[in-house]
Amino acid sequence: MSALHDAYGRLLQASARWGFDPVRLRQHLRTAFAACLALLAAWQLGLEHPQWAAMATWAASQPLRGQLVEKSFFRVAGTVAGTAVGVGLVLLAQGNLLWLVLGLAVWLGLCAGVGNLQRSFVAYGTMLAGYSAAMVALLDFAHPEQVFALGWDRLFTALTGVFAALLVGWLFTPKGSGIPGNAEVRQLFARLLRDLADSLQARGRSSLGSQEIAARLLAMAVIEEGLDPHAAGSQRSREAVHALRRLMNAQISALLWLRDAPSQEPPAAFGDAQALAAAQALREAAVALETRVQLHEAAAALVRAREAAVAWPGAADMLAPMGFALQAHLAATHDVALPPGHRARQWPVVLHSDWLGARRAMLRASAAIAIVGLLWVASGWSGGAYMLLGMSIMLTVFSGFENPSATMRHVTLGQAMGVLVALACQWLVWPFAGSQAGLVWLMLPFVFVGALLFSHQRTMLSGYDCNMVLLLLLQPHYPQTASFGHALALGLAVVSGPLAGWAAYRFILPVTLQGRLQGLRSMMVHELQDMAATPGHARDGRIWRARLYHRLLRLVRMS
Known part of the structure; x- marks a missing residue:
């Protein structure tokens, strides 16, 4: 066993010659193994979308134990809240797509706005609650009578994926050695x-x-x-x-x-x-x-x-x-x-809260989802649900980035790679499967392909999105009845999500580094004016000063 472990370590170190990051490769191969366990467990439990469990594993995994535990907690909390809201929206809409779209626009705007006022994994949980509702509401909107089954499926696949991430991560992830810095x-x-x-x-x-x-x-x-x-x-x-x-x-x-x-x-x-x-x-x-x-x-x-x-x-x-x-x-x-x-x-x-950015994120998400959703309602495009789902992720998760429109390039590339890998699995490998078990087992090598892409220096910025999209599209239902044209159209609909997100960040209350700097300077000026105009208790002054210092560090870092 020790010899096998040593050989594995030497292989990881040798991977640097081929352009891989050995540290990332070790972590992502471990995560891919956990994702495969989650996929198999969800399939054995009879869940309708077992691939969602593998997606949850990729999302929850972290390099350190403390981060793994906290992100897993907020992954579950966000999924529970989002699933409940998604089910509620479907029940309220009762098949009326217009009301469903408007309800999602309001909910996603709230999640984007509140998430921008929070930090770290708390913000992640809030953003997740937004697009989890979209996933439940959009993927089977035409059958409101089945929404409870879909909601439970979403919840249990998330729990299965998080449990797999915790199990493997707790065994192999280090505790961490103090605070860097x-x-x-x-x-x-x-x-x-x-x-x-x-x-x-x-x-x-x-x-x-x-x-x-x-x-x-x-x-x-x-x-x-x-x-x-x-x-x-x-x-x-x-x-x-x-x-x-x-x-x-x-x-x-x-x-x-x-x-x-x-x-x-x-x-x-x-x-x-x-x-x-x-x-x-x-x-x-x-x-x-x-x-x-x-x-x-x-x-x-x-x-x-x-x-x-x-x-x-x-x-x-x-x-x-x-x-x-x-x-x-x-x-x-x-x-x-x-x-x-x-x-x-x-x-x-006292830490800086970007109230200006939060307000803009809320308005941008609501407006963009409403506009694209109304176009979907008017056109009746079959891929509109996947496009809107992709947009809901783009307009929440990336809304706090300094330059999200630039990030969309890597996301689009990653999702395009994910579509290609998924199509390769569906049409080159799955035809050899004779049962649902065969479909599931034949998926597993492609999960590790995603880990390799996530660890290579040229594709690491796009690897995560590749993993998530290939799992989103690979639903192991036997027999496979969709045509290649339908699968390709579905893939294009998925890739259109980040493209629409890029357009939203570019044209709806545009997000630029210069704009964020100007907003930060404006808040600092108002802080100084408030301090000068309100000579109150000493603790109030210390609170203002502490927040001003944190904003100063943010300003220096962004300049």
Whole structure:
């Protein structure tokens, strides 16, 4: 067994010569195996669409256990909510396609809007609730009497797929080793402490230029952008990410203080002795962080620095959140609960919510679904349901992307590949099957073809969509009665979904990077105006400031 495992590892490493990413290939082959288990289990359970279980496995699988558990939970929650709404829409419409389309337009708009205000897997669950309703409502809209059977089928295939993803993932997926960015943020913090020490000794003067400040903000912005997935799966992970963000907020505040310090004359009471003591304590804290030997000494040194700088209220007020944030960060890193009354809690972490983008996403999704749906009602095109289903996914899942219209190119390519692979299976392989069991077993190699496409450097951006579409189209009903022309038309209808999504992002409240930047700047200006016009409680100011800092990082990252 060990020899087989070693040979498999060598094969994965050798795959790099052929253009594959070995890490991705290992993960995606594992997911393909889980998808095959889900497909076989759903078929054995007698579910009508067993391929949906394999789709759920691909959707739920993640590289780390915590992410796998949390995404699986929201996969199930979103499917339950979406299925219930889809069944309700079909029952209310009672075969009236116009009312069904309008109901879907409203529901998908709500899911797109709310999902854009949420983050990570919570947003995913909300978006999933939108297009799950579309899947239930559209795929058998002409038979409302069968909608409960379709709804249960959708729910149980999703549960089967998620269970397979959890089973295989829990056995073979690593737990994860801490929060990425911890070491980098501490190094930035140590550099900042040395800059502050120099500035205090120079009575506020600083050699830190605007370009260096911008470079450090960008470094923090890059780290912050990747934190959300690592908060998944446990309260410990969430608290660690929360504490890391608080530490970055304290650094932003200190960087801004350094920028403005030369214009602030320190009080006469802040003499050379106090400046030297504060600077020495800050340098000791920096050394403790850099050597990583006794990290708690860094927090203690920051307390001494603040006490030495108490004669300069501006400097002491700047150092206070740095010390408390570092204490909270070290506690979270070592899995120590932060006391309820700890002063770090006085500096909240508030994340940016894109209200402008959410409103535009809601209006865009509702308008696009309504327009295309009405055209479908008027034309009676048989492929309209699949086109509208594809659009519902495009207008929800990708609505929060910085440039979704550009993403649609990769999605369209992936779905086109999925159609071709599905046609190859249907017309080159399935004719040799003599039963439904034969159809199911002959599907399995094509699931692994999708894994290979998902892992190759040239096709990895389109591989996921290829997998989902080939499974959507491969329904193992025996005997197969559809003609090649019908299968081809169905495939073209599926590919038209991302094309229609591209048109919606391009022409209905267009989404551009410049537009997102302008919206972010506008929200920051309003935030500053609100802070100036409402000199309220200190905590309100800290909330506004924390949200402003997060928006600043987003702005730096997007610029």
